[in-house]
Amino acid sequence: MSREVSRIYGYPTELMPLLQDLDFAFDAGRNQYYSTMILETLAIKAPSRALKTLAITHVDLFIPVLTHVYGEAQLGGKTCIISIYRLNEGLPAIDPQKVFLQRVVKEAIHELGHTFNLRHCPDHTCLMHYCRSERDVDQKSDDLCRHCKVLLEDELKKGQRGSHPPALRSDS
Numbered sequence: 001m002s003r004e005v006s007r008i009y010g011y012p013t014e015l016m017p018l019l020q021d022l023d024f025a026f027d028a029g030r031n032q033y034y035s036t037m038i039l040e041t042l043a044i045k046a047p048s049r050a051l052k053t054l055a056i057t058h059v060d061l062f063i064p065v066l067t068h069v070y071g072e073a074q075l076g077g078k079t080c081i082i083s084i085y086r087l088n089e090g091l092p093a094i095d096p097q098k099v100f101l102q103r104v105v106k107e108a109i110h111e112l113g114h115t116f117n118l119r120h121c122p123d124h125t126c127l128m129h130y131c132r133s134e135r136d137v138d139q140k141s142d143d144l145c146r147h148c149k150v151l152l153e154d155e156l157k158k159g160q161r162g163s164h165p166p167a168l169r170s171d172s
Contacts (some may be wrong), residue, residue, distance in 0.1 A: 004105045007171065008127075008144065010156065013049060018045050022059055035061040035081055042079045053117050053160075054108055055081040068105045070131065072168040079112035090134045099122035103137045113148070116155045121148050 002013040019147035026035040038055065045052035061069050061083040070087065073080030087103040109127050121128040124136070130138045144152060 001108055003103050004142070005054075005109060005112065008109050008117070009152075016047075017106070018042065018053070019055060019057075022057065027062070030062055030115075032060045032062040032068065035063060035069055035083075037079055039079050041073055041083065043074070043077070046079055051085060052077070052112055053079045054081070054112055056108065057081060057083050058085055060085040060139060068121055069157075070137070071111040075114050075119070076117040077115055080115050082107045082111050083148075087134065087137065099138065102142070103134065106137055106140050106142065107131075113144070113152070118148055118151055118155070121145060123147070130151040 002015070005011075005013050019038065019042060022033055022038060024041065025033045025035070027034055038057075038061075042053060042055050042074070048082055052095055061081070062070065063072060068086055069083075071080060071082035082104070084100075084104055087107065088100060106127055107172075111126050118128050120130040121144075123129060123145040124139055125141045126148055127140055127142070128144060129140055130146045131140070143149075
């Protein structure tokens with residue numbers, strides 16, 4: 001995953017544990033974890049020197065208006081989270097582990113894209129396309145479309161003015 005994140009965003013990554021216990025975000029009525037609460041806590045615990053922080057969890061995430069989410073991000077912010085919980089569903093009989101890992105990488109890059117101010121893209125092959133199902137994730141390519149690449153380049157140029165950005169951070 002680190003290699004793919006670096007390929008898209010151009011920054012090195014580092015893996016480190018940040019949130020060991022997510023019980024504070026558990027909703028017993030839904031038997032799921034409220035991703036926005038996790039993001040708020042992650043923003044507090046993220047290393048100040050990190051440009052972006054991605055949390056990866058195995059719990060089922062939700063926001064109140066949806067039954068589940070694969071991830072959530074602070075648009076233009078510093079933190080995002082993805083869950084592998086539902087990315088494990090509907091895997092093919094051939095190369096299931098490969099497909100699962102591709103899904104995880106795609107969703108990680110997607111949520112990090114939101115932290116770089118990228119919004120959902122109408123191009124169903126773009127990594128920034130909104131996915132309602134695992135099949136949607138599988139149909140995305142492993143790259144941003146031309147339009148989203150231009151938007152990302154503009155954001156990265158803005159971020160480099162006057163400072164040298166630190167590395168991305170990942171949390172497992």
